[in-house]
Amino acid sequence: xxxxxxxxxxxxxxxxxxxxxxxxxxxxxxxxxxxxxxxxxxxxxxxxxxxxxxxxxxxxxxxxxxxxxxxxxxxxxxxxxxxxxxxxx
Numbered sequence: 001x002x003x004x005x006x007x008x009x010x011x012x013x014x015x016x017x018x019x020x021x022x023x024x025x026x027x028x029x030x031x032x033x034x035x036x037x038x039x040x041x042x043x044x045x046x047x048x049x050x051x052x053x054x055x056x057x058x059x060x061x062x063x064x065x066x067x068x069x070x071x072x073x074x075x076x077x078x079x080x081x082x083x084x085x086x087x088x089x
Contacts, residue, residue: 004045004057005045007045008044009038011041012041016038016072023076027077028077043064043067
């Protein structure tokens with residue numbers, strides 16, 4: 001269980017680092033991105049471990065990685081300006 005937690009923290013940090021370097025202008029401050037990546041990975045690992053049971057290291061880490069990527073994707077801002085059209089009254 002401890003190795004799963006450390007592995008998910010490491011995977012979350014790696015995913016957050018990749019997101020920061022891939023989308024530097026579209027993400028908020030780095031501490032928020034890194035904490036979201038790590039928290040998402042730990043939460044995903046916990047949920048996957050709880051649903052599958054003990055002895056499933058690889059699927060638990062994969063579940064943590066998926067939840068971390070989903071949480072990081074929620075932080076992305078739109079690439080261009082939003083086009084707002086005025087609606088006639």
